[in-house]
Amino acid sequence: MAPYESEDSQSAVRRKVTRYAVPVAVVGVAAATIGLVPALADSGDPDLPKITAQELIEKIAASDTEQLSGTVKIHTDLGLPSLGGAASGLTGGDKGSSSADPQAKLTELASGTHTLRVAADGQDRQKLSILDDASEYSLIHNGADVWAYDSASDEAYHAKDTRPAGDRAKKQGREVPVTPKELTDKIIEASGDTTSFTVDGTAQIAGRDAYRLQIKPKQSGSTVGAVTIAVDAKTGTPLKFTLTPASGGAAVVDAGFTKVDFGRPAASTFDFKPSKGTKVTEADEQAARDRQGHGARPDAGQADGVDGLNVIGKGWTSVAELKLPGDSGAAGLASGSAPGGMPADAQKFLDSLGDKVTGKFGSGTVYSTRLVNVLITEDGKVYAGAVTKDALVKAADAG
The missing domain is CATH 2.50.20.10 (Lipoprotein localisation LolA/LolB/LppX)
Known part of the structure; x- marks a missing residue:
């Protein structure tokens, strides 16, 4: 029809x-x-x-x-x-x-x-x-x-x-x-x-x-x-x-x-009632422990640990652009070295997906799946979307 x-x-x-x-x-x-x-x-x-x-x-x-x-x-x-x-x-x-x-x-x-x-x-x-x-x-x-x-x-x-x-x-x-x-x-x-x-x-x-x-x-x-x-x-x-x-x-x-x-x-x-002996974690208590261990959470409206989000393009070819903080290890991801604190198996997983790319934006690494592609540049920017690798690089050049 x-x-x-x-x-x-x-x-x-x-x-x-x-x-x-x-x-x-x-x-x-x-x-x-x-x-x-x-x-x-x-x-x-x-x-x-x-x-x-x-x-x-x-x-x-x-x-x-x-x-x-x-x-x-x-x-x-x-x-x-x-x-x-x-x-x-x-x-x-x-x-x-x-x-x-x-x-x-x-x-x-x-x-x-x-x-x-x-x-x-x-x-x-x-x-x-x-x-x-x-x-x-x-x-x-x-x-x-x-x-x-x-x-x-x-x-x-x-x-x-x-x-x-x-x-x-x-x-x-x-x-x-x-x-x-x-x-x-x-x-x-x-x-x-x-x-x-x-x-x-x-x-x-x-x-x-x-x-x-x-x-x-x-x-x-x-x-x-x-x-x-x-x-x-x-x-x-x-x-x-x-x-x-x-x-x-x-x-x-x-x-x-x-x-x-x-x-x-x-x-x-x-209905739910924990049985005797079940370990119960209260969400507010865990949040308090997290704040003590990792510092204050970002302001509302920001994703955890990233600067403000910018969307390039529209519709199905929209690409999200964001900036990671300087201590996030983004440059290490792009260059293939493990950022501090990242588990070795996680780094191995990321390395298996990495594909080096260059453009007007500079250089970085694209991590690919059959649906979502993510580009992490060496200067700590991230571009992500349900778009092809070429479309992602084009968006990074435009950004």
């Missing part, structure tokens, strides 16, 4: 579905995307009434699903080796922090295949569990309380939010988008006149009839080939999200329900 290209109506729909005010290619979104799947098998192509791309996007925007439970299969194929022990080093993990801390634990979604169990009952009750062969990690948001529990270490992490219920963030306690709905919101919010929307047939996901919305960049230079979203025909809820790279091959990100129920979960689903 023809692409949805009405700019006025598209703009109105984008505003309606906006959940996050961040371009898809900036560092935060790029990092989040790394935290996410190969395509899940569809079980049929149902015969559904015809629908335009505009109508399907409006259907997603109008969806009022607030209660559901189910199982999500998520897989990431960035073409990277397993992060293993390097994950905490690359994401700033602290050896003194709790193993149940969501900021550290959710980085495990950065590679491989994972099975998640999810449940939601409105804005103030959600639960996410990562299921392993012999253990389970759960993140529970229930009113003003956020609990995380790691059964492997028998450790729990607790945070409290005293704001009024209406002011609490829906994904309180975590930043990484892991459900098809969260991923869809990010992509549609960031789309503009640089994007083509089409309806690409139908599918059956988790026993539900669904339409397939296909989103493609119109710009050259993006590493994104297409995003395909399976949308529940009845409720408008995204059931599956697949991101394929422009280079071809397996999907980089594929997250989808294998089971889903739109009934209200039992209230007991969101």
Whole structure:
């Protein structure tokens, strides 16, 4: 079917579905995307009434699903080796922090295949569990309380939010988008006149009839080939999200329900009380220890340890530019020498991705994946985006 290209109506729909005010290619979104799947098998192509791309996007925007439970299969194929022990080093993990801390634990979604169990009952009750062969990690948001529990270490992490219920963030306690709905919101919010929307047939996901919305960049230079979203025909809820790279091959990100129920979960689903002997870490106490060990945190509005963010370009070829502080070891990264404090396995991981480049900006190293490329210059600047290496160097020259 023809692409949805009405700019006025598209703009109105984008505003309606906006959940996050961040371009898809900036560092935060790029990092989040790394935290996410190969395509899940569809079980049929149902015969559904015809629908335009505009109508399907409006259907997603109008969806009022607030209660559901189910199982999500998520897989990431960035073409990277397993992060293993390097994950905490690359994401700033602290050896003194709790193993149940969501900021550290959710980085495990950065590679491989994972099975998640999810449940939601409105804005103030959600639960996410990562299921392993012999253990389970759960993140529970229930009113003003956020609990995380790691059964492997028998450790729990607790945070409290005293704001009024209406002011609490829906994904309180975590930043990484892991459900098809969260991923869809990010992509549609960031789309503009640089994007083509089409309806690409139908599918059956988790026993539900669904339409397939296909989103493609119109710009050259993006590493994104297409995003395909399976949308529940009845409720408008995204059931599956697949991101394929422009280079071809397996999907980089594929997250989808294998089971889903739109009934209200039992209230007991969101109950949690640590058992006797469980080590409990309070978020405010850990934050105080972190401040003592690492000094005051940056001002609000700045990313940790970096100067202000600048976005070069727009749409799918947006590139984030930022300046690392002088003591960050950025020059060491670009030259291949390990910065102080970086674990050896993390440095080895980075070295395996490095590719020396030069341009008007000077010289530096590009670290590449199938989706996100990052250029660290020898003078301590960082350029990152879901763009090709050539597009990244061009942006650095322009910056």
